[in-house]
Amino acid sequence: MLTINEVRKQFGSFTAVDGINLQIPRGEIFGLLGANGAGKTTTFRMILGLLTPSQGRITWNDKEISYETSDLIGYLPEERGLYPKLTVREQLIYLGQLRGMTRSQIQEQTDKWLKRFGAEEYLNKKVEALSKGNQQKIQFIAAVLHRPELLILDEPFSGLDPVNVELLKSAVHELKKEGTTIVFSSHRMEHVEELCQHLCIMHRGKSVVQGNLKEIKRSFGKKNVSVKADFDLTYLKDTAGVIKHRTTGDGIILQVEREEVAKDLFQAIQSKGFVRKFELEEPSLNDIFIEKVGVVHE
């Protein structure tokens, strides 16, 4: 269990992280969301022990995180980096040894992961000769090689093509099944929705939304109504209870205050003509994010 208790981090007069409280149980995938500069990386660095909180406490299984526990933790930094002049093998041996592994353990895990990612042929290639996508795979392997109990992934999917994203996602799922606790940050809401049960949205160092994904959506209250019909639907935006709308190719998506508003909408279009689609949807994480953080985020 990872416990983050009232953690603050100040750099001079600037507060990067302001009173974060998180409890992440074992075997959980936890999403940390936030715009650039929200304090995600600073939080990660504090979890890793690279930075010491100005206030508060972070523990892993009730123990302070320090270099004593670093063999239990895996880290994929946002800024990717490997030794450009070393081969994949040399690289993984060095990084693995620094996480307390023996050579034979490293060998075994390296073979397993390279095979899984279909990257066996790169074993003796220099990292600088690899494509960016393949470098990221190697970086991911370096983060999980020592079978960490706690895995921290800072923007793991950025810059990957869809095929590799799927490859990485399935690896993350598998690690979770094996009992690894995973904390990850992402810009891509769909990844978070797909992978996490729990999440935290950070904004300017503060946690603005936090908890179970379903509950967050439920408690958000507002819902979306997606309508497609053969006639013009834009007049619906003036219905009482509609907060905002967005027209799509052949329809409209309306954000409504309550579920009841959907009924009014349904009645309003019933007699107008043929309706192809009328659906009451849960709000997307993106809607919640925009609402809470107040910026359009990509």
Next chain:
Amino acid sequence: MSKFMTVMMHTYRSKIKSKPFLITTLITIGLLFVITNMNEITKMFGEDEASKIGVIDRTGDTLPALQTQLKQTSDDLKAEAFTKSESEAEKAVLDGKIEGILILDRDDSGIISGTYKAEDVTQQSLIADVELALQQIKNKSAAESIGLNQEQLAAIYSPVSFAKESLSDSAKSEEEAAQVYILVYVVLFFMYMAVMMYGSMIAVEVATEKSSRVMEILISSVSPVTQMFGKIFGIVLLALTQLALFVAGGFLAVKLNGQLSGSESIINELKLNEIPTSLIIYALVFFILGFFLYSTLFAMLGSLISRVEEVNNLMTPVVIVIVAAFMIAMFGRENPESGFVAAASYFPLFTPMLMLLRVGMLSLPVWEVALGISVLVGAIFLFAIIGARVYRGGVLMYGNAPSLKLFKQALLLSKQEKKNTTDI
């Protein structure tokens, strides 16, 4: 294997395999062979040809004296009578049959004079030999003309007996001082080389890890302090390996020289084997401590920059410090007792060179040497503590050229990060 050892061996292995290291080592050993065997090598090219000069002797009786004189002073220079005309002699010189032509004359008062003509007059040592021989002949004949005999002449030219004796106990003989100076010079030279080579190596290593961003993974596995010292020890190990190779190479070269020339080896000529063992130990101690000091400095500086290109900017001030130490050592050779040198020898960055110089040239009381070593060790610890802090903060900072402000920022950042600095 502990993480410290992992970092150390990784640094050592990756550097010892690198091409620049192999190339510099081989070139230096090659140079050692060339330098120690210089006399043999020059012989290989020039031994067979004795230079021959033609002499047109207008005095009639000077040539035999000149020949005897030359035989005594140089064995590869022969003077032969040239019986043909001056213009033909000049032609013979241009054709390369003889090195030059010497025309001997005697003026009215009976004084001998000579004119030397050659293709060019750049062969200084040959000309000097001829001139010296002629001078002696002139002296002799002039002396004879005023009635001095051989003994009287010898008495005039014999050098004055002049002995130097130092009354202070701490002073050393001139010969000792010369040996010490060679040793100090060698240490100074190695120091300069080591700082240039390995210092920049450490700084580049740190900067590369920062610029390739691998640093973030590294410091999440190993504490920056462990990492910094692992790296420094790895490089020290590398330096010692190279030094051992140089010494072994040098030893072989000297041995080879001894076999070739069959007589005096270069060690005997320089009387290096007479240097007291204690001084050699001091030299090693000061070299190793000095190396640590500068390495720590470079690791610290390296952590402040974010790109490899900036390493050169950092090197400059450190090189200036070393050059300053070099200059003071030069000055100190003439005036080892000077208060300025004494004071400077307690400035940690100068201590390795200047204290060694003083230990060698003067018989310093033990406490002074001990104080010097303590200052050095203290400075290493101080640099290590500051370095570790700056390193901790510095590795997470990117951007900006190195500056004092950056240094302060790094210190500030790491001040808040004291928690983990203790576990090496």
